[in-house]
Amino acid sequence: MQLKFTEHGFPVKKLILDRRFIKEFRNPPGLLLKGRLTEILKAFSKILDEVNPVKLISVGDYVTSFLLNYNFNLNLAVVDFKVERESYRYSIPQNYFKNIFKIYNPPGSISSDSWLTIQYAMALNDASIILVEGEEDLLALPCVLCAPLNSIVVFGVPGEGMMIVRVDAAARKVGFRMLTFFSPHFTISE
Numbered sequence: 001m002q003l004k005f006t007e008h009g010f011p012v013k014k015l016i017l018d019r020r021f022i023k024e025f026r027n028p029p030g031l032l033l034k035g036r037l038t039e040i041l042k043a044f045s046k047i048l049d050e051v052n053p054v055k056l057i058s059v060g061d062y063v064t065s066f067l068l069n070y071n072f073n074l075n076l077a078v079v080d081f082k083v084e085r086e087s088y089r090y091s092i093p094q095n096y097f098k099n100i101f102k103i104y105n106p107p108g109s110i111s112s113d114s115w116l117t118i119q120y121a122m123a124l125n126d127a128s129i130i131l132v133e134g135e136e137d138l139l140a141l142p143c144v145l146c147a148p149l150n151s152i153v154v155f156g157v158p159g160e161g162m163m164i165v166r167v168d169a170a171a172r173k174v175g176f177r178m179l180t181f182f183s184p185h186f187t188i189s190e
Helices: 018-024 037-051 059-069 112-122 137-146 169-179
Strands: 010-016 032-035 056-059 076-079 099-105 108-110 126-134 154-157 161-166 184-188
Touching: 010 018, 010 112, 018 169, 032 037, 037 154, 037 161, 056 059, 056 137, 059 076, 059 154, 076 112, 076 137, 076 154, 099 112, 108 112, 108 137, 108 184, 112 126, 112 137, 137 154, 161 184
Parallel strands: 056 076, 056 154, 076 126, 099 126
Antiparallel strands: 010 108, 010 184, 032 161, 154 161
């Protein structure tokens, strides 16, 4: 892999996924729950009982609407109101999220604003939602890397099911390895 460095002290504006590694993101680490809705609900409830997560984080609209609809207590949701690039609307319980953040995250990337907002939202005690203009698909990665240990990050795998990632040392190790699949894009100030 090519060495990524700069001779200049410019801050990183965003990380851009090298398309050669897209397959790595199609097979994320974690437990894929699939099958009928009742089976997924039962399996997910069992996992929550066993883990008793510090935080429950959802990334993606279908998963978020599913978890809210079945009264799972989300600490953080990251959404863009799209499912597979198509508009997706659902109701969010009024006053559920105490903190609402709006960010821009370009497709195929992780912006520094997105990362910092996720990190800040993780530190808050009240439930937060991050509304993404652009695309939230890759933001599960900073969620795993920023969440407290023993948290659970949930996201959809289109056409497959619901991926459950328990945040532990192994998940973080894989997450840090996945960061190497990105190239930094720098902000050049005058």
